[in-house]
Amino acid sequence: MYKLDLLYYGGKVKIMAIVKVMPDGREKVLIEKFINALSDELQGKVLAFITKIGDNGFPRNREKMKKLGSYDLFELKIYTNPQIRIFCIPDFRKNELILIDGEFKASRKIRKSRLDSIQNIWNDFLKGNREE
Amino acid sequence: MAGKNLQERFLELVDKNKDSLEFKLEELLYDITEEIYKRMENLGMSQQDLARKLGVSSAYVSKILRGNENISLKTLLKVALALDLEVELYLKPLDKRSFRFKKREAFAWTNYKKVFEKHQGPGFSTAA
Numbered sequence: 001m002y003k004l005d006l007l008y009y010g011g012k013v014k015i016m017a018i019v020k021v022m023p024d025g026r027e028k029v030l031i032e033k034f035i036n037a038l039s040d041e042l043q044g045k046v047l048a049f050i051t052k053i054g055d056n057g058f059p060r061n062r063e064k065m066k067k068l069g070s071y072d073l074f075e076l077k078i079y080t081n082p083q084i085r086i087f088c089i090p091d092f093r094k095n096e097l098i099l100i101d102g103e104f105k106a107s108r109k110i111r112k113s114r115l116d117s118i119q120n121i122w123n124d125f126l127k128g129n130r131e132e
Numbered sequence: 133m134a135g136k137n138l139q140e141r142f143l144e145l146v147d148k149n150k151d152s153l154e155f156k157l158e159e160l161l162y163d164i165t166e167e168i169y170k171r172m173e174n175l176g177m178s179q180q181d182l183a184r185k186l187g188v189s190s191a192y193v194s195k196i197l198r199g200n201e202n203i204s205l206k207t208l209l210k211v212a213l214a215l216d217l218e219v220e221l222y223l224k225p226l227d228k229r230s231f232r233f234k235k236r237e238a239f240a241w242t243n244y245k246k247v248f249e250k251h252q253g254p255g256f257s258t259a260a
Contacts, residue, residue: 005137005138005139006138006139007138007139007142008139008142008143008146009139010235011235017138019138029138032138032141032142035145036145040149040152040154041152041154042154043145043149043154044149044152044153044154044155044158045154045155045157045158047145047146047149047150047155048149048154048155048156048158048159048162049158049162051146051231052158052159052162052163056166059162059166060166060169060170060173061165061166061168061169061197062169063165063169063194063197063198063199064162064165064198064199077198078158079198079199079200080200
């Protein structure tokens with residue numbers, strides 16, 4: 001089961017994270033796990049990027065945030081070496097950004113299977129919350 | 133970390149990183165690229181238009197907008213002038229208070245402004 005939890009609110013955009021709730025009640029936050037595993041250098045960049053969105057609003061610059069084709073997903077693009085992508089779902093009406101997971105961009109295109117699995121997390125979250 | 137909620141854990145991590153070179157550099161690059169992009173939008177200028185004005189390739193402009201190009205002051209000034217903007221820089225003492233404290237202060241100010249404006253009108257105007 002998935003739920004949402006507040007990660008950061010800087011005044012403009014509420015940054016939420018998808019949390020996986022295990023059958024034994026333990027919780028796993030994919031995006032937190034991803035950020036925690038980064039080197040200090042990359043962690044600084046990613047945290048600055050996320051807090052900037054929370055403080056200033058969604059980036060207008062399309063080089064920083066882009067919709068992923070036919071998926072519901074958007075990606076935050078952080079140009080580190082290697083580049084980082086954070087998969088997310090923005091709600092422009094409610095000024096909310098839901099972070100799902102992140103990854104290093106290894107090749108030119110993100111693998112379809114990876115995008116499918118992220119989309120499935122989102123679909124499962126929607127399904128679980130519709131049933132409640 | 134046990135017992136702390138997600139937001140508390142995140143703010144702790146931000147506090148640990150907020151004065152690092154990478155955090156500060158990303159903040160600066162984010163602000164600069166957003167300002168450039170917003171100005172381009174306002175002027176109805178495409179990346180190709182800006183590239184033409186600067187005499188560079190549009191791939192180079194794209195690199196600047198991504199913020200992965202640590203642009204020189206000279207290049208920043210060239211971009212600003214091409215967009216009819218000026219560059220204003222200032223250096224200030226490092227604010228060593230915690231990120232959480234600064235956020236709380238910013239919220240207090242925003243709320244104060246909201247309440248004041250509700251009674252006095254936008255921009256703290258007291259004019260009739």
